Amino acid sequence: QSALTQPASVSGSPGQSSTISCAGTSSDVGGYNYVSWYQQHPGKAPKLLIYEVSNRPSGVSNRFSGSKSGNTASLTISGLQAEDEADYYCSSFTSSSTWVFGGGTKLTVL
Amino acid sequence: QVQLQESGPGLVKPSQTLSLTCTVSGGSISSSNYYWSWIRQPAGKGLEWIGRIYTRGSTTYNPSLKSRITISADTSKNQFSLRLSSVTAADTAVYYCARLPMAGLHFDYWGQGTLVTVSS
Numbered sequence: 001q002s003a004l005t006q007p008a009s010v011s012g013s014p015g016q017s018s019t020i021s022c023a024g025t026s027s028d029v030g031g032y033n034y035v036s037w038y039q040q041h042p043g044k045a046p047k048l049l050i051y052e053v054s055n056r057p058s059g060v061s062n063r064f065s066g067s068k069s070g071n072t073a074s075l076t077i078s079g080l081q082a083e084d085e086a087d088y089y090c091s092s093f094t095s096s097s098t099w100v101f102g103g104g105t106k107l108t109v110l
Numbered sequence: 111q112v113q114l115q116e117s118g119p120g121l122v123k124p125s126q127t128l129s130l131t132c133t134v135s136g137g138s139i140s141s142s143n144y145y146w147s148w149i150r151q152p153a154g155k156g157l158e159w160i161g162r163i164y165t166r167g168s169t170t171y172n173p174s175l176k177s178r179i180t181i182s183a184d185t186s187k188n189q190f191s192l193r194l195s196s197v198t199a200a201d202t203a204v205y206y207c208a209r210l211p212m213a214g215l216h217f218d219y220w221g222q223g224t225l226v227t228v229s230s
Contacts, residue, residue, distance in 0.1 A: 001173060003156065036216035038157075045206060045223050046157065051216035089157050093215045097170050099147075099159040 004029065004090055004102035011108040012080045020105045022073040022090030028100055030071035034093035037066055037075045040104075041086045049088075050075060077107070085109045112136040114207050114221035122201075122228050128194040132207030132221060133187070139165050140185045145210035147217065148181060148192045150203040158203075162210055163190055197228045 005023040012018035022029065022037075029035055035053045038046035048057055050066035053073060063078045073092075077084055090102040118130035132146070139146055148160040161171035163181045171179045175194070183190040194201060204225050208217040 032215075034215040036214075038217070045220040046217070047220075048216060048218050051214045051218070055214070057218065091157075091159075091216070096173070098172060099162075099215075101149075101157040101159060104156040 001028075001094060001096065001098060001100050004092060004100055006088075006090060006102035006105045008103070009106045009108065011110055012077075013110045014080050014082065016080050017076060017078045018080055018107060019077075020075045020088050020090075020107070022075070022092075022102045024071050024073070024092055024100075026071060027095040028092040029068065029073050029090075031095055032093050033068070035066070035068060035073040036091045037064075037073075038089045038091065039084075039086050040089065046089060080109050082109050112209060112219045114209065114219055116205060116207050116221045116224040118224060118226070120225055120227060122197055122226060123230050124198055124228055125196055128192070128197050128201060128226055128228070130192045130205055130207075130224065130226070131189050132191070133189050134209075135188070137209075138185075139183055139188055139190055142166060143212055145212065146183070146190045147208045147210045149206045149208055149217070149220075150201075151206070151223075152200075152203040160192065160194075160205075165190070199228050202226065202228045 037050040040046045054066040145162040147162040180193040204223040209219040
């Protein structure tokens, strides 16, 4: 199974919005609404931000939102804050009943 | 609040078997609502899903690792384990255990991770 495709890096200024894409295939992202997003700060475990494409767990800021169109999912972070600077990973359930992650995107808040 | 904690040797010799255990507190691994999973991350690289176990009777593994992996569970201790055989330097990584709800199929709780280095 191939990793989902994410941009290596994105950036934005405080207060602006930034969007991270996650491209897959019809066998993963496009085939199921089981796309999730994770935030990882250096030296820390990943933290769940979004599940089932667009649902936020309790306690996650509403500045984080998810969507999907065809085989590509997206994570949008609005009102960028310094603490949003981190690595972000998407993940999807697959037609083989396995899970696959994206390569990760480093978000820099300028 | 569910908590997961990985444990095991931090150093494994090449060709040997890596063994890790994840101890779960605040919830039962026997629950019918959850899978339990292993994920790893080489230094400076992305996340790789290793496999998952459903303690009521099934496992699924990453096809690229399938021939070397065994995931098992000890419900009496509320633990699940990973064995990865014939390790090489490429298996050096931080290994995480995580909970995987059947409703939603995402990783909602993670352990802090444990670094395993493969070196002679």
